[in-house]
Amino acid sequence: MTNQQSAVLVAEHLSKSFQIDEIGISVIKDVSLQVKAGEFVVIMGKSGSGKSTLLSLLAGLDYPDSGRIMLNQDDLTVMDEEQLALKRQRDMGFVFQSFHLIPTLTVAENVAFPLQIAGKPDSERVEELLQAVDLNHRRDSMPHQLSGGEKQRTALARALVSKPSIVFADEPTGNLDQKNANQVMDLLINLQQSFGSALVVVTHDQAVADRADRVITIVDGHTV
Ligand SMILES: Nc1ncnc2c1ncn2[C@@H]1O[C@H](COP(=O)(O)OP(=O)(O)OP(=O)(O)O)[C@@H](O)[C@H]1O
Ligand SMILES: [Mg+2]
Structure with missing residues:
Protein backbone atom coordinates (compact mmCIF):
# COMPACT_ATOMS: atom_id res chain seq x y z
CA MET A 1 0.00 0.00 0.00
CA THR A 2 1.66 3.21 -1.20
CA ASN A 3 -0.15 5.19 1.43
CA GLN A 4 1.46 3.20 4.23
CA GLN A 5 4.89 3.25 2.62
CA SER A 6 5.23 7.02 2.64
CA ALA A 7 4.00 7.22 6.26
CA VAL A 8 6.65 7.82 8.93
CA LEU A 9 4.17 7.27 11.71
CA VAL A 10 1.09 5.05 11.72
CA ALA A 11 -1.02 4.86 14.88
CA GLU A 12 -3.88 2.37 14.98
CA HIS A 13 -6.73 2.15 17.49
CA LEU A 14 -4.91 3.80 20.38
CA SER A 15 -6.58 3.88 23.76
CA LYS A 16 -5.28 5.20 27.06
CA SER A 17 -6.86 5.63 30.44
CA PHE A 18 -5.57 6.86 33.80
CA GLN A 19 -6.56 5.65 37.25
CA ILE A 20 -7.75 8.51 39.43
CA ASP A 21 -9.03 7.57 42.90
CA GLU A 22 -9.52 3.99 41.69
CA ILE A 23 -11.69 5.20 38.83
CA GLY A 24 -10.45 4.61 35.31
CA ILE A 25 -10.68 7.77 33.21
CA SER A 26 -10.56 7.09 29.50
CA VAL A 27 -8.49 9.86 27.91
CA ILE A 28 -7.64 8.57 24.40
CA LYS A 29 -10.40 6.60 22.73
CA ASP A 30 -9.68 4.52 19.65
CA VAL A 31 -7.51 7.06 17.84
CA SER A 32 -5.97 6.14 14.48
CA LEU A 33 -3.82 8.50 12.43
CA GLN A 34 -0.90 8.66 10.02
CA VAL A 35 1.86 11.18 9.45
CA LYS A 36 3.60 11.15 6.08
CA ALA A 37 7.29 11.83 5.51
CA GLY A 38 7.94 15.57 5.66
CA GLU A 39 4.33 16.36 6.58
CA PHE A 40 3.42 19.15 9.03
CA VAL A 41 0.46 18.12 11.18
CA VAL A 42 -1.17 20.25 13.86
CA ILE A 43 -3.17 18.78 16.74
CA MET A 44 -5.77 21.07 18.28
CA GLY A 45 -8.47 20.70 20.90
CA LYS A 46 -9.71 22.11 24.18
CA SER A 47 -7.69 21.93 27.38
CA GLY A 48 -7.96 18.43 28.82
CA MET A 70 4.55 2.10 13.92
CA LEU A 71 7.43 4.53 13.55
CA ASN A 72 9.48 3.86 10.43
CA GLN A 73 8.06 0.33 10.42
CA ASP A 74 8.96 -0.42 14.06
CA ASP A 75 6.17 -0.98 16.59
CA LEU A 76 6.84 1.25 19.62
CA THR A 77 4.30 -0.57 21.77
CA VAL A 78 6.36 -3.78 21.90
CA MET A 79 9.65 -2.06 22.79
CA ASP A 80 11.08 -1.90 26.30
CA GLU A 81 12.29 1.40 27.81
CA GLU A 82 15.82 0.92 26.54
CA LEU A 101 17.32 22.38 28.41
CA ILE A 102 20.07 20.80 30.48
CA PRO A 103 20.91 23.57 32.98
CA THR A 104 24.58 22.64 33.44
CA LEU A 105 25.41 22.65 29.72
CA THR A 106 26.03 25.66 27.48
CA VAL A 107 23.87 26.45 24.47
CA ALA A 108 26.31 24.72 22.09
CA GLU A 109 26.60 21.71 24.42
CA ASN A 110 22.82 21.40 24.67
CA VAL A 111 22.55 21.42 20.89
CA ALA A 112 25.36 18.86 20.60
CA PHE A 113 23.92 16.60 23.31
CA PRO A 114 21.82 14.23 21.13
CA LEU A 115 24.83 13.62 18.89
CA GLN A 116 27.07 13.05 21.92
CA ILE A 117 24.84 10.43 23.52
CA ALA A 118 24.44 8.70 20.17
CA GLY A 119 28.24 8.51 19.99
CA LYS A 120 28.22 10.59 16.78
CA PRO A 121 29.69 14.00 17.62
CA ASP A 122 29.53 16.35 14.62
CA SER A 123 30.74 19.89 15.29
CA GLU A 124 29.90 21.06 11.76
CA ARG A 125 26.32 19.98 12.21
CA VAL A 126 26.14 21.79 15.56
CA GLU A 127 27.50 24.97 13.90
CA GLU A 128 24.94 24.67 11.12
CA LEU A 129 22.11 24.50 13.64
CA LEU A 130 23.46 27.32 15.83
CA GLN A 131 23.58 29.51 12.70
CA ALA A 132 20.10 28.42 11.64
CA VAL A 133 18.56 29.55 14.95
CA ASP A 134 20.79 32.64 15.11
CA LEU A 135 22.46 31.74 18.41
CA ASN A 136 26.12 31.61 17.48
CA HIS A 137 26.78 34.67 19.63
CA ARG A 138 25.22 32.92 22.66
CA ARG A 139 26.88 29.57 22.12
CA ASP A 140 28.78 29.67 25.45
CA SER A 141 25.89 31.01 27.53
CA MET A 142 24.17 28.86 30.15
CA PRO A 143 20.40 28.29 29.82
CA HIS A 144 19.57 30.50 32.84
CA GLN A 145 21.23 33.44 31.05
CA LEU A 146 18.89 33.17 28.05
CA SER A 147 15.56 34.79 27.25
CA GLY A 148 12.56 32.52 26.68
CA GLY A 149 12.84 32.90 22.92
CA GLU A 150 16.56 32.06 23.01
CA LYS A 151 15.88 29.01 25.18
CA GLN A 152 13.30 27.72 22.76
CA ARG A 153 15.56 28.40 19.76
CA THR A 154 18.24 26.31 21.52
CA ALA A 155 15.66 23.56 22.00
CA LEU A 156 14.72 23.71 18.30
CA ALA A 157 18.34 23.33 17.27
CA ARG A 158 18.72 20.39 19.64
CA ALA A 159 15.52 18.75 18.34
CA LEU A 160 16.72 18.86 14.75
CA VAL A 161 20.46 18.32 15.11
CA SER A 162 20.34 14.55 14.54
CA LYS A 163 18.14 14.85 11.41
CA PRO A 164 15.17 13.05 12.97
CA SER A 165 12.49 11.73 10.65
CA ILE A 166 9.85 13.24 12.93
CA VAL A 167 9.75 16.14 15.40
CA PHE A 168 7.09 16.40 18.13
CA ALA A 169 6.30 19.76 19.73
CA ASP A 170 3.81 20.25 22.56
CA GLU A 171 2.75 23.91 22.65
CA PRO A 172 6.26 25.08 21.72
CA THR A 173 5.22 28.73 21.85
CA GLY A 174 3.03 28.47 24.95
CA ASN A 175 5.55 30.25 27.21
CA LEU A 176 6.52 32.98 24.75
CA ASP A 177 5.13 36.42 23.91
CA GLN A 178 3.57 36.87 20.47
CA LYS A 179 6.70 38.23 18.81
CA ALA A 207 -2.31 31.05 12.87
CA VAL A 208 -0.04 28.02 13.31
CA ALA A 209 -2.83 25.65 12.29
CA ASP A 210 -3.38 27.72 9.14
CA ARG A 211 0.18 26.90 8.04
CA ALA A 212 -0.10 23.13 8.59
CA ASP A 213 -0.59 20.54 5.85
CA ARG A 214 -3.29 18.98 8.00
CA VAL A 215 -5.09 19.72 11.26
CA ILE A 216 -6.30 16.95 13.56
CA THR A 217 -8.83 18.05 16.15
CA ILE A 218 -9.33 16.10 19.36
CA VAL A 219 -12.65 16.23 21.12
CA ASP A 220 -12.95 14.27 24.34
CA GLY A 221 -10.28 11.72 23.38
CA HIS A 222 -11.56 11.16 19.83
CA THR A 223 -10.14 12.60 16.62
CA VAL A 224 -12.69 14.40 14.48
N1 LIG B 1 -0.60 10.99 34.35
C1 LIG B 1 -1.92 11.28 34.45
N2 LIG B 1 -2.64 10.80 35.46
C2 LIG B 1 -3.97 11.05 35.57
N3 LIG B 1 -4.65 11.82 34.69
C3 LIG B 1 -3.98 12.33 33.65
C4 LIG B 1 -2.58 12.11 33.47
N4 LIG B 1 -2.19 12.76 32.35
C5 LIG B 1 -3.29 13.37 31.87
N5 LIG B 1 -4.37 13.10 32.63
C6 LIG B 1 -5.75 13.57 32.40
O1 LIG B 1 -6.06 13.30 31.05
C7 LIG B 1 -6.81 14.35 30.47
C8 LIG B 1 -6.11 14.86 29.22
O2 LIG B 1 -4.89 15.48 29.59
P1 LIG B 1 -3.88 16.10 28.52
O3 LIG B 1 -2.73 16.62 29.26
O4 LIG B 1 -3.64 15.10 27.47
O5 LIG B 1 -4.77 17.28 27.92
P2 LIG B 1 -4.39 18.42 26.89
O6 LIG B 1 -5.37 18.29 25.75
O7 LIG B 1 -2.95 18.34 26.54
O8 LIG B 1 -4.72 19.76 27.68
P3 LIG B 1 -3.96 21.19 27.70
O9 LIG B 1 -4.42 21.92 26.47
O10 LIG B 1 -4.46 21.84 28.94
O11 LIG B 1 -2.48 20.94 27.72
C9 LIG B 1 -6.98 15.39 31.55
O12 LIG B 1 -8.23 15.23 32.13
C10 LIG B 1 -5.88 15.07 32.54
O13 LIG B 1 -6.24 15.42 33.84
MG1 LIG C 1 -1.31 19.59 26.93
Whole structure:
Protein backbone atom coordinates (compact mmCIF):
# COMPACT_ATOMS: atom_id res chain seq x y z
CA MET A 1 0.00 0.00 0.00
CA THR A 2 1.66 3.21 -1.20
CA ASN A 3 -0.15 5.19 1.43
CA GLN A 4 1.46 3.20 4.23
CA GLN A 5 4.89 3.25 2.62
CA SER A 6 5.23 7.02 2.64
CA ALA A 7 4.00 7.22 6.26
CA VAL A 8 6.65 7.82 8.93
CA LEU A 9 4.17 7.27 11.71
CA VAL A 10 1.09 5.05 11.72
CA ALA A 11 -1.02 4.86 14.88
CA GLU A 12 -3.88 2.37 14.98
CA HIS A 13 -6.73 2.15 17.49
CA LEU A 14 -4.91 3.80 20.38
CA SER A 15 -6.58 3.88 23.76
CA LYS A 16 -5.28 5.20 27.06
CA SER A 17 -6.86 5.63 30.44
CA PHE A 18 -5.57 6.86 33.80
CA GLN A 19 -6.56 5.65 37.25
CA ILE A 20 -7.75 8.51 39.43
CA ASP A 21 -9.03 7.57 42.90
CA GLU A 22 -9.52 3.99 41.69
CA ILE A 23 -11.69 5.20 38.83
CA GLY A 24 -10.45 4.61 35.31
CA ILE A 25 -10.68 7.77 33.21
CA SER A 26 -10.56 7.09 29.50
CA VAL A 27 -8.49 9.86 27.91
CA ILE A 28 -7.64 8.57 24.40
CA LYS A 29 -10.40 6.60 22.73
CA ASP A 30 -9.68 4.52 19.65
CA VAL A 31 -7.51 7.06 17.84
CA SER A 32 -5.97 6.14 14.48
CA LEU A 33 -3.82 8.50 12.43
CA GLN A 34 -0.90 8.66 10.02
CA VAL A 35 1.86 11.18 9.45
CA LYS A 36 3.60 11.15 6.08
CA ALA A 37 7.29 11.83 5.51
CA GLY A 38 7.94 15.57 5.66
CA GLU A 39 4.33 16.36 6.58
CA PHE A 40 3.42 19.15 9.03
CA VAL A 41 0.46 18.12 11.18
CA VAL A 42 -1.17 20.25 13.86
CA ILE A 43 -3.17 18.78 16.74
CA MET A 44 -5.77 21.07 18.28
CA GLY A 45 -8.47 20.70 20.90
CA LYS A 46 -9.71 22.11 24.18
CA SER A 47 -7.69 21.93 27.38
CA GLY A 48 -7.96 18.43 28.82
CA SER A 49 -9.10 16.87 25.52
CA GLY A 50 -6.05 14.55 25.46
CA LYS A 51 -3.56 16.29 23.13
CA SER A 52 -0.46 15.95 25.33
CA THR A 53 -1.41 12.39 26.22
CA LEU A 54 -1.71 11.51 22.54
CA LEU A 55 1.61 13.17 21.74
CA SER A 56 3.43 11.23 24.46
CA LEU A 57 2.00 7.98 23.11
CA LEU A 58 3.03 8.84 19.53
CA ALA A 59 6.53 9.76 20.72
CA GLY A 60 6.96 6.57 22.75
CA LEU A 61 7.14 8.48 26.04
CA ASP A 62 4.25 6.43 27.41
CA TYR A 63 2.54 3.18 26.47
CA PRO A 64 -1.06 2.97 25.23
CA ASP A 65 -3.43 0.46 26.87
CA SER A 66 -4.19 -0.90 23.42
CA GLY A 67 -3.42 -0.22 19.79
CA ARG A 68 -0.11 0.03 18.03
CA ILE A 69 2.27 2.76 16.87
CA MET A 70 4.55 2.10 13.92
CA LEU A 71 7.43 4.53 13.55
CA ASN A 72 9.48 3.86 10.43
CA GLN A 73 8.06 0.33 10.42
CA ASP A 74 8.96 -0.42 14.06
CA ASP A 75 6.17 -0.98 16.59
CA LEU A 76 6.84 1.25 19.62
CA THR A 77 4.30 -0.57 21.77
CA VAL A 78 6.36 -3.78 21.90
CA MET A 79 9.65 -2.06 22.79
CA ASP A 80 11.08 -1.90 26.30
CA GLU A 81 12.29 1.40 27.81
CA GLU A 82 15.82 0.92 26.54
CA GLN A 83 14.75 0.18 22.97
CA LEU A 84 12.41 3.17 23.08
CA ALA A 85 15.20 5.45 24.27
CA LEU A 86 17.35 4.34 21.36
CA LYS A 87 14.49 4.77 18.90
CA ARG A 88 13.83 8.29 20.21
CA GLN A 89 17.52 9.10 19.87
CA ARG A 90 17.66 7.90 16.27
CA ASP A 91 14.34 8.94 14.79
CA MET A 92 12.71 11.66 16.88
CA GLY A 93 13.15 15.24 18.04
CA PHE A 94 11.17 16.92 20.82
CA VAL A 95 10.26 20.47 21.69
CA PHE A 96 8.41 21.13 24.94
CA GLN A 97 6.56 24.20 26.18
CA SER A 98 8.98 24.54 29.11
CA PHE A 99 12.17 24.12 27.01
CA HIS A 100 13.74 21.23 29.02
CA LEU A 101 17.32 22.38 28.41
CA ILE A 102 20.07 20.80 30.48
CA PRO A 103 20.91 23.57 32.98
CA THR A 104 24.58 22.64 33.44
CA LEU A 105 25.41 22.65 29.72
CA THR A 106 26.03 25.66 27.48
CA VAL A 107 23.87 26.45 24.47
CA ALA A 108 26.31 24.72 22.09
CA GLU A 109 26.60 21.71 24.42
CA ASN A 110 22.82 21.40 24.67
CA VAL A 111 22.55 21.42 20.89
CA ALA A 112 25.36 18.86 20.60
CA PHE A 113 23.92 16.60 23.31
CA PRO A 114 21.82 14.23 21.13
CA LEU A 115 24.83 13.62 18.89
CA GLN A 116 27.07 13.05 21.92
CA ILE A 117 24.84 10.43 23.52
CA ALA A 118 24.44 8.70 20.17
CA GLY A 119 28.24 8.51 19.99
CA LYS A 120 28.22 10.59 16.78
CA PRO A 121 29.69 14.00 17.62
CA ASP A 122 29.53 16.35 14.62
CA SER A 123 30.74 19.89 15.29
CA GLU A 124 29.90 21.06 11.76
CA ARG A 125 26.32 19.98 12.21
CA VAL A 126 26.14 21.79 15.56
CA GLU A 127 27.50 24.97 13.90
CA GLU A 128 24.94 24.67 11.12
CA LEU A 129 22.11 24.50 13.64
CA LEU A 130 23.46 27.32 15.83
CA GLN A 131 23.58 29.51 12.70
CA ALA A 132 20.10 28.42 11.64
CA VAL A 133 18.56 29.55 14.95
CA ASP A 134 20.79 32.64 15.11
CA LEU A 135 22.46 31.74 18.41
CA ASN A 136 26.12 31.61 17.48
CA HIS A 137 26.78 34.67 19.63
CA ARG A 138 25.22 32.92 22.66
CA ARG A 139 26.88 29.57 22.12
CA ASP A 140 28.78 29.67 25.45
CA SER A 141 25.89 31.01 27.53
CA MET A 142 24.17 28.86 30.15
CA PRO A 143 20.40 28.29 29.82
CA HIS A 144 19.57 30.50 32.84
CA GLN A 145 21.23 33.44 31.05
CA LEU A 146 18.89 33.17 28.05
CA SER A 147 15.56 34.79 27.25
CA GLY A 148 12.56 32.52 26.68
CA GLY A 149 12.84 32.90 22.92
CA GLU A 150 16.56 32.06 23.01
CA LYS A 151 15.88 29.01 25.18
CA GLN A 152 13.30 27.72 22.76
CA ARG A 153 15.56 28.40 19.76
CA THR A 154 18.24 26.31 21.52
CA ALA A 155 15.66 23.56 22.00
CA LEU A 156 14.72 23.71 18.30
CA ALA A 157 18.34 23.33 17.27
CA ARG A 158 18.72 20.39 19.64
CA ALA A 159 15.52 18.75 18.34
CA LEU A 160 16.72 18.86 14.75
CA VAL A 161 20.46 18.32 15.11
CA SER A 162 20.34 14.55 14.54
CA LYS A 163 18.14 14.85 11.41
CA PRO A 164 15.17 13.05 12.97
CA SER A 165 12.49 11.73 10.65
CA ILE A 166 9.85 13.24 12.93
CA VAL A 167 9.75 16.14 15.40
CA PHE A 168 7.09 16.40 18.13
CA ALA A 169 6.30 19.76 19.73
CA ASP A 170 3.81 20.25 22.56
CA GLU A 171 2.75 23.91 22.65
CA PRO A 172 6.26 25.08 21.72
CA THR A 173 5.22 28.73 21.85
CA GLY A 174 3.03 28.47 24.95
CA ASN A 175 5.55 30.25 27.21
CA LEU A 176 6.52 32.98 24.75
CA ASP A 177 5.13 36.42 23.91
CA GLN A 178 3.57 36.87 20.47
CA LYS A 179 6.70 38.23 18.81
CA ASN A 180 8.94 35.39 20.07
CA ALA A 181 6.19 32.87 19.41
CA ASN A 182 6.02 33.90 15.75
CA GLN A 183 9.80 33.82 15.41
CA VAL A 184 10.10 30.36 17.00
CA MET A 185 7.27 28.95 14.90
CA ASP A 186 8.75 30.41 11.68
CA LEU A 187 12.09 28.85 12.56
CA LEU A 188 10.61 25.47 13.43
CA ILE A 189 8.70 25.30 10.14
CA ASN A 190 11.72 26.49 8.12
CA LEU A 191 14.03 23.96 9.77
CA GLN A 192 11.52 21.16 9.34
CA GLN A 193 11.09 22.00 5.67
CA SER A 194 14.77 22.35 4.92
CA PHE A 195 15.68 19.11 6.68
CA GLY A 196 12.60 17.22 5.45
CA SER A 197 11.49 16.01 8.91
CA ALA A 198 7.83 15.40 9.59
CA LEU A 199 6.45 17.71 12.28
CA VAL A 200 3.60 17.18 14.74
CA VAL A 201 2.70 20.28 16.74
CA VAL A 202 0.13 20.64 19.51
CA THR A 203 -1.03 24.24 19.57
CA HIS A 204 -3.94 26.51 20.47
CA ASP A 205 -2.78 29.07 17.89
CA GLN A 206 -5.03 29.22 14.81
CA ALA A 207 -2.31 31.05 12.87
CA VAL A 208 -0.04 28.02 13.31
CA ALA A 209 -2.83 25.65 12.29
CA ASP A 210 -3.38 27.72 9.14
CA ARG A 211 0.18 26.90 8.04
CA ALA A 212 -0.10 23.13 8.59
CA ASP A 213 -0.59 20.54 5.85
CA ARG A 214 -3.29 18.98 8.00
CA VAL A 215 -5.09 19.72 11.26
CA ILE A 216 -6.30 16.95 13.56
CA THR A 217 -8.83 18.05 16.15
CA ILE A 218 -9.33 16.10 19.36
CA VAL A 219 -12.65 16.23 21.12
CA ASP A 220 -12.95 14.27 24.34
CA GLY A 221 -10.28 11.72 23.38
CA HIS A 222 -11.56 11.16 19.83
CA THR A 223 -10.14 12.60 16.62
CA VAL A 224 -12.69 14.40 14.48
N1 LIG B 1 -0.60 10.99 34.35
C1 LIG B 1 -1.92 11.28 34.45
N2 LIG B 1 -2.64 10.80 35.46
C2 LIG B 1 -3.97 11.05 35.57
N3 LIG B 1 -4.65 11.82 34.69
C3 LIG B 1 -3.98 12.33 33.65
C4 LIG B 1 -2.58 12.11 33.47
N4 LIG B 1 -2.19 12.76 32.35
C5 LIG B 1 -3.29 13.37 31.87
N5 LIG B 1 -4.37 13.10 32.63
C6 LIG B 1 -5.75 13.57 32.40
O1 LIG B 1 -6.06 13.30 31.05
C7 LIG B 1 -6.81 14.35 30.47
C8 LIG B 1 -6.11 14.86 29.22
O2 LIG B 1 -4.89 15.48 29.59
P1 LIG B 1 -3.88 16.10 28.52
O3 LIG B 1 -2.73 16.62 29.26
O4 LIG B 1 -3.64 15.10 27.47
O5 LIG B 1 -4.77 17.28 27.92
P2 LIG B 1 -4.39 18.42 26.89
O6 LIG B 1 -5.37 18.29 25.75
O7 LIG B 1 -2.95 18.34 26.54
O8 LIG B 1 -4.72 19.76 27.68
P3 LIG B 1 -3.96 21.19 27.70
O9 LIG B 1 -4.42 21.92 26.47
O10 LIG B 1 -4.46 21.84 28.94
O11 LIG B 1 -2.48 20.94 27.72
C9 LIG B 1 -6.98 15.39 31.55
O12 LIG B 1 -8.23 15.23 32.13
C10 LIG B 1 -5.88 15.07 32.54
O13 LIG B 1 -6.24 15.42 33.84
MG1 LIG C 1 -1.31 19.59 26.93
